[in-house]
Amino acid sequence: MSFIQLNNIVKTFNDSQRQTETLAIDDISLSLEKKEFACLLGPSGCGKSTLLNMVAGFEYPTLGSVKIENKVITGPGADRGMVFQQPNLMPWLPVWDNVAFSLKLQGVGRKQRQDAAQQYIDAVNLTGFEQHFPGALSGGMAQRVGIARALLQNPAVILMDEPFAALDAQTKLEMQEELVTIWQKYNSTILFVTHSVDEALILGSRVVIMTHRPGKIRDDIKIDLERPRDVTSNQFNELKRYVLDVIREEAKLAHEAQQTPTISH
Structure with missing residues (x-):
């Protein structure tokens, strides 16, 4: 099948x-x-x-x-994880919180969300940019955040x-x-x-x-x-x-x- x-x-x-x-x-x-x-x-x-x-x-x-x-x-x-033409990030949230946004909606605590987001931030080569806001990212970096956000849902x-x-x-x-x-x-x-x-x-x-x-x-x-x-x-x-x-x-x-x-x- x-x-x-x-x-x-x-x-x-x-x-x-x-x-x-x-x-x-x-x-x-x-x-x-x-x-x-x-x-x-x-x-x-x-x-x-x-x-x-x-x-x-x-x-x-x-x-x-x-x-x-x-x-x-x-x-x-x-x-199913979706990655769009535009990453559609929340401009008021830092990278790690954008990646872990689905967990935020589920009521997961801050420390647990950060820990969960980190491995996917590392996977898309954004280590060191966890606290940056979307306005400070290039187009490619913003798409990496979108991919990491999709991956976090496994x-x-x-x-x-x-x-x-x-x-x-x-x-x-x-x-x-x-x-x-x-x-x-x-x-x-x-x-x-x-x-x-x-x-x-x-x-x-x-x-x-x-x-x-x-x-x-x-x-x-x-x-x-x-x-x-x-x-x-x-x-x-x-x-x-x-x-x-x-x-x-x-x-x-x-x-x-x-x-x-x-x-x-």
């Missing part, structure tokens, strides 16, 4: 003013095993983040089911929605390397949404390519390259050329479609 199962997922969005429905995702089935690092890749608007939000329990399919360990997801849970699944998109190239490379190290250390299953072919191939043990809207699965590629990935190797660049060709074809098809298909009532 697969760890995460998305079974025949269909998602439509209603526009009550225009009396229309938009078909966003059309009959997607996807299974993930424990400890996989899967990257979702595809054109803008293809439903990548919508699928991620369904696994998080923030959204629900119109048809089909999303399950973890054969249990239907009915809402957010501590077994989730079986970490869901990441383009968390490095706003970072400069050098910081992005550093964060990618750190994320792989964290994944290998904590043995979580990661589902990672990205628009970047390079990022998907650097990070993923598997890359799932979606079509233009309505989103379907176009390709599902197992990445057997050694880690750390050598982006100059022939194998890496052969994969990159193939994936780029698929993405460009989907972008062209999306452009030719000109407008989102709608179903009128």
